[in-house]
Amino acid sequence: MTTGEAVVAALLAHGLDTIYVLPGIHNDDFFDALAKAHGAKAQGAKGGAGLRVVHTRHEQGAAYMALGAALATGKPQSYCVVPGPGLLNSSAALLTAYGMNAPVLALFGQIPADAIGRGLAHLHEIRDQAGIISRLVDWSARIGAPAQAPRLVAEAIRSMFSGRPGPAALECAIDVWGRSAAVAAQAPLPIPAPPIDEDATEAAARRLGAAKRPLIIAGGGAQDASAEVTHLAHLLQAPVLSYRRGRGVLDERDPLAVNLPIGRDLWGEADVVLAVGTHLHMPLLHWGIDDDLAIIRVDADPDEAGRLAKPAVALVGWAKPVLRRLLDKLPAHNKRRPSRTEEMRERHARIDKRLARLEPQVSFLAAIRAELPEDGIFVDEVTQVGFASRLAFPVYRPRTYLSPGYQDNLGFGFATALGAQDARRDLPVVSISGDGGFLFTASEMATAMRHRIPLTTVLFNDGAFGNVRRIQEERFGNRLIASDLTNPDFVAFGKSFGAQAERVKTPRQLRAALRLALGRRDGPTLIEVPVGPMPSPWEFILMGRVRG
Ligand SMILES: Cc1ncc(C[n+]2csc(CCOP(=O)(O)OP(=O)(O)O)c2C)c(N)n1
Ligand SMILES: [Mg+2]
Numbered sequence: 001m002t003t004g005e006a007v008v009a010a011l012l013a014h015g016l017d018t019i020y021v022l023p024g025i026h027n028d029d030f031f032d033a034l035a036k037a038h039g040a041k042a043q044g045a046k047g048g049a050g051l052r053v054v055h056t057r058h059e060q061g062a063a064y065m066a067l068g069a070a071l072a073t074g075k076p077q078s079y080c081v082v083p084g085p086g087l088l089n090s091s092a093a094l095l096t097a098y099g100m101n102a103p104v105l106a107l108f109g110q111i112p113a114d115a116i117g118r119g120l121a122h123l124h125e126i127r128d129q130a131g132i133i134s135r136l137v138d139w140s141a142r143i144g145a146p147a148q149a150p151r152l153v154a155e156a157i158r159s160m161f162s163g164r165p166g167p168a169a170l171e172c173a174i175d176v177w178g179r180s181a182a183v184a185a186q187a188p189l190p191i192p193a194p195p196i197d198e199d200a201t202e203a204a205a206r207r208l209g210a211a212k213r214p215l216i217i218a219g220g221g222a223q224d225a226s227a228e229v230t231h232l233a234h235l236l237q238a239p240v241l242s243y244r245r246g247r248g249v250l251d252e253r254d255p256l257a258v259n260l261p262i263g264r265d266l267w268g269e270a271d272v273v274l275a276v277g278t279h280l281h282m283p284l285l286h287w288g289i290d291d292d293l294a295i296i297r298v299d300a301d302p303d304e305a306g307r308l309a310k311p312a313v314a315l316v317g318w319a320k321p322v323l324r325r326l327l328d329k330l331p332a333h334n335k336r337r338p339s340r341t342e343e344m345r346e347r348h349a350r351i352d353k354r355l356a357r358l359e360p361q362v363s364f365l366a367a368i369r370a371e372l373p374e375d376g377i378f379v380d381e382v383t384q385v386g387f388a389s390r391l392a393f394p395v396y397r398p399r400t401y402l403s404p405g406y407q408d409n410l411g412f413g414f415a416t417a418l419g420a421q422d423a424r425r426d427l428p429v430v431s432i433s434g435d436g437g438f439l440f441t442a443s444e445m446a447t448a449m450r451h452r453i454p455l456t457t458v459l460f461n462d463g464a465f466g467n468v469r470r471i472q473e474e475r476f477g478n479r480l481i482a483s484d485l486t487n488p489d490f491v492a493f494g495k496s497f498g499a500q501a502e503r504v505k506t507p508r509q510l511r512a513a514l515r516l517a518l519g520r521r522d523g524p525t526l527i528e529v530p531v532g533p534m535p536s537p538w539e540f541i542l543m544g545r546v547r548g
Pocket of ligand 1: 382383384385408409410411433434435436437438460462464465466467468
């Protein structure tokens with residue numbers, strides 16, 4: 001086997017079925033292995049189930065697609081690009097995958113093995129590529145020979161699900177991909193579940209059981225523990241706050257599911273907080289802490305709990321098994337509490353009334369929610385309708401609201417949504433973008449056509465980096481700089497690729513357009529919505545202290 005063939009076999013052995021790529025000479029032997037696997041499949045050879053290859057028009061597209069596929073499925077996904085510029089072109093997406101703890105395996109080419117580190121000006125050479133990669137991911141390695149490939153792929157994938165989950169990377173020199181040798185297969189390595197600390201779990205159950213006003217905060221690490229969080233919330237009558245990455249863990253039709261402004265009020269009143277898979281960045285840094293608040297942290301990363309404040313109890317491990325154990329222990333300690341349903345309904349009504357001034361964002365979001373089925377996926381963006389969606393777009397199920405988390409990097413949305421839709425062809429996916437963010441990866445419309453990806457994109461066009469412009473108006477005496485945009489005719493742009501494209505003006509028209517678009521499963525749709533300036537959401541997001 002060549003190294004390339006061994007990597008293809010190893011990816012297949014780990015259950016990957018697709019790879020997102022942009023080819024180039026450094027990786028030609030790997031791509032030939034991909035082609036041969038396809039040829040074997042086409043000829044009906046035994047065991048020749050090839051990896052599906054989705055090629056993009058820019059490396060950031062390949063990496064974002066792998067990210068979207070990983071987030072939508074929870075399973076490992078991979079992308080492959082050339083070294084140097086290809087790696088750097090993909091790096092914002094890899095950074096985002098790190099921030100989102102997404103299991104993405106990056107495969108990078110390299111210059112000839114004996115030239116690495118010598119500065120001989122080889123094509124795509126970059127100083128200390130391995131060092132650069134090692135700062136972007138927690139686990140990385142270079143494949144030096146065919147026989148190393150199966151083990152390194154297995155270790156990479158194990159690392160993606162161990163400790164704090166996240167991306168991993170492998171690089172391989174141009175002259176190593178094609179080298180042949182005897183290769184032994186490697187079964188996927190077991191991923192040991194972190195042991196459960198019984199004493200700490202008991203302590204957490206006691207604290208929660210005695211709490212008068214408990215609050216649960218769910219982050220991205222709670223996505224696989226929806227049933228457990230829901231059960232705990234009901235047993236404790238504890239509201240569940242989620243903002244970006246923890247959305248849908250508790251079905252937001254449940255009155256106990258609360259958004260950021262309600263959650264901040266509750267933070268101010270709580271005596272015990274159970275924080276599941278979240279950095280608690282906003283509460284600890286902005287809302288304040290004092291001695292009357294006991295915080296219980298559940299996190300896969302052993303270093304996370306103590307970073308900002310000493311928790312009352314730190315439970316290290318995966319949310320699902322840890323919360324299950326907590327659920328076993330809680331009934332023995334849990335006091336009776338009255339239902340908080342009415343109180344929560346009132347809190348929701350009060351905040352919804354205030355949020356109603358975020359028009360037109362709220363009405364356009366309501367139109368999308370009305371047409372998107374409850375298991376359909378909504379992909380957020382760093383745009384004004386996106387900011388509002390974090391407060392006023394109800395999410396019903398885990399993994400159906402994909403938000404970039406703390407990177408909040410403009411332009412992530414369209415290509416990430418393409419990956420989500422590619423990996424979940426059975427569900428409709430709706431991507432929203434501003435005119436600014438959309439053009440970051442708009443060239444991937446060609447990818448959507450080439451691979452017939454039925455994504456629906458709603459593009460809110462205000463002719464500006466509108467969020468930036470509003471800040472310049474309000475905080476900098478209307479001195480506008482670098483925030484106005486000259487745009488193409490977006491409908492003509494979409495149509496020029498062969499995509500379905502139309503322009504709508506009102507929420508009602510958006511609903512009608514979405515109904516058609518979500519029913520179409522043979523290719524992408526672009527819906528442009530011309531909009532004017534929008535009111536600021538920031539008073540609902542950047543809120544001051546309530547304790548300490
Ligand atoms: C990678 C990156 N670059 C820049 C920014 C700063 N930024 C935040 S919002 C924004 C403007 C977004 O414009 P658009 O996509 O048109 O949405 P709008 O604000 O107009 O709704 C910019 C430039 C960012 N968040 N990420
Ligand atoms: Mg804009």
